Amino acid sequence: MVERRGRVEGKVAIVTGAGSTPGPGIATGRGTAIVMASEGARVLVADIRPDRAEETRSIIEGEGGTAAVFVGDLTQAADCEAMVRTALEAFGTVDILVNNIAAAMPGSVVDTSEVDFDRVLDVSLRTTFLASKHAVPVMAAKRAGAIVNIGSIAAFRGGNYVGYAAAKGAIHAMTIDMAYSHGRQGIRVNAIAPGHLTTPMLLANEGQTPATELRQQMANAAGLLGTEGNGWDVGWAVAFLASDEARWITGVTLPVDSGIMSVTPLMMAPQLREIPPLGS
């Protein structure tokens, strides 16, 4: 009988954007940080908002896990460098980096301003680039590490979020390039493409539609399973990709999307005609 160990037992993980937009539900960053801690990692919770980061830390510690907080703006190189230094000071190393931060603003190329476009790319893409830039050398020095970049199905399916789609497409491309560059250094780099999750960020952004109605639509139309997805679903996928169980997996994008990438709108049509009640 093999003794049950956590998937990432003894590892040190940095999760960026591991706070959460306030509101009901579980964010992907917070969910990932909590899952990683529950699976045995010591977690550096990095966020620009101290209140949000502290809340995640207190949830982790309340469940008996180990966490530290780093507060900084990860669009800035100096803050990314300081984040990695904080992990080294608190926990002695960095084994895992989860790049989770993103900003999304609706709009086409015509009605998205240059300022908004640059901002979305800065928050969603530059943070991933800079955090990786400073974490990779630590991993390379010990010839071991795992990076998981949070992308999106928005990179592959249209939705009138041009800046967000561009940033996420770049994240998936960057994942492949990073996997190439750092494979021989023992670093695996993978991505997750979440589908339409019910997260606090989504519920806050879609303020026009009442939450219950939105959740009902999401459960029904978000994929083949007819159920809602949330931050835990991403957290568990990250825990697998970051763990040694995935030791021979690098350069992949794993959709966590209830199968929405596997279906065409025409084939979904019959299923959309019947709307089951939430939770059924």
Ligand SMILES: NC(=O)c1ccc[n+]([C@@H]2O[C@H](COP(=O)([O-])OP(=O)(O)OC[C@H]3O[C@@H](n4cnc5c(N)ncnc54)[C@H](O)[C@@H]3O)[C@@H](O)[C@H]2O)c1
């Ligand atoms: N909700 C969905 O349906 C969905 C779908 C696809 C992908 N995703 C992806 O999931 C991730 C979102 O995750 P979440 O649910 O944790 O979002 P969230 O907005 O609730 O949390 C993100 C955290 O990042 C922090 N942050 C923002 N800018 C920062 C900066 N410059 N420096 C440091 N911290 C910063 C925020 O304070 C916030 O606490 C994103 O990558 C998003 O693209 C979500």
